[in-house]
Amino acid sequence: MSTKEEIVSQWDHYKWGKKLEPVFGKNILIKEETIECLKNSREKTSIWKITISNQTETFPVVLKIFKPPLKENHIVEINMYRKASSIFQEFMPKLYWIEESVNKGEIWMLSEFLPLIRGQIKLTPEHLYQIIPTVAKFHALTFEKRILDYKETLDSWVPLYNSVMMAKERVLHIEKTREILDLSVNNDILREKIEPKYDILRKIYSKGPIFFPELLEAGQCLIHGDLHLQNICGKFDLSNENSATIQFIDWESAKYAPCWYDLVVLVELLIDFRKDWHKKAEDIRSNCAVLYSHEMRKYGITFSEDPVKLLKMAYLQRALEKRVLNHLRRVMRGEQSKLLNRYLDKIELWGKELDLY
Known part of the structure; x- marks a missing residue:
């Protein structure tokens, strides 16, 4: 399972702050104290909520890490974002960035954070x-x-x-x-x-x-x-x-x-x-x-x-x-x-x- 320290290290190594500037503006920084693990599935995938800032506003972002070897269902989800998001954008989060071959084969995907209905309402x-x-x-x-x-x-x-x-x-x-x-x-x-x-x-x-x-x-x-x-x-x-x-x-x-x-x-x-x-x-x-x-x-x-x-x-x-x-x-x-x-x-x-x- 990845750690907060590893996420910060890879953020710096791959210069994601620079890569996300077209979306969020210049001087994008990750707020290290806000990094939160949302889900870890048998060490095959892990999902994190991170907060980034352009020094004026803050933005919640989802980081999903796919660990090799990729299963078919992982490939399906990656392709939904990488290939099909233009078709189904109305129904899914925005894709911000996909980085391949992190840590010898991991795929790191950064996407829009959307609030779950669970926790917001008592469903009727x-x-x-x-x-x-x-x-x-x-x-x-x-x-x-x-x-x-x-x-x-x-x-x-x-x-x-x-x-x-x-x-x-x-x-x-x-x-x-x-x-x-x-x-x-x-x-x-x-x-x-x-x-x-x-x-x-x-x-x-x-x-x-x-x-x-x-x-x-x-x-x-x-x-x-x-x-x-x-x-x-x-x-x-x-x-x-x-x-x-x-x-x-x-x-x-x-x-x-x-x-x-x-x-x-x-x-x-x-x-x-x-x-x-x-x-x-x-x-x-x-x-x-x-x-x-x-x-x-x-x-x-x-x-x-x-x-x-x-x-x-x-x-x-x-x-x-x-x-x-x-x-x-x-x-x-x-x-x-x-x-x-x-x-x-x-x-x-x-x-x-x-x-x-």
Whole structure:
């Protein structure tokens, strides 16, 4: 993991103060006492908040350090900033500088600091209704054939849900899920959860890996892939429904995939985590799905399937192809899983509703 001292040393060595002058003016200095580590992910990436000054004003800046060897998701995020920021600038922080080959292969990226909505507000469903129009506007840019307008920029590095590699991964994950389901009925920790649903799960998993072709037929686009609260920045004014300014950070999971996947993370997983929302879940789910469909219609995109049905399909597809496996493994390791019971209950309930068994 990098240190404050190393950041100051590299700042001086690479003369970033000089390189940032076109953005912030002359005489750019780093304020050493303000350097703060925001996140360190298994020593593969670290994220820092630094403050710089032009001796008149101060500016918060994010420094993200990618350590070699770079994973595919790191390459995706770097390319989102380096190659695609001109396309999606409205939806993401500004890139200030990328320095390659720091410390024998590290990539250091300096970008705009945006305030997270988490910590600013106590999130209500009404806030979701202000976020969803931005999600729809982002999706509409690359929906289906529209992505061809950006083929030269995106083609070589954006992961494709329908690619041979990702299709093989889905098959492998489902095979491993079946194996763990068989082990689970003999596992003291998992038996109580799995045994009552075992036959249903085995029947459903026999239908994969694409459980709902309707999702692909509904359309694909570039999705963020991880739209939880810690990746959403912005400002709200609930008295003015058109006033929200929303942007997204942490683009490592971006891919060309079914558009409804982003709604799963933004809406349905949030409902799962928010117990105080469970009683009104149907209303929240319906309002969000219908609003998203309405917003997409503004850009000439319509869905033939019921929006709530598509959201439920996307939730189950996403859960079945990988998430159930991840959470089963977590519990078998003796760790906690807040989502496994929700996944299993919804697979049983919605699986029947959507004719999976």
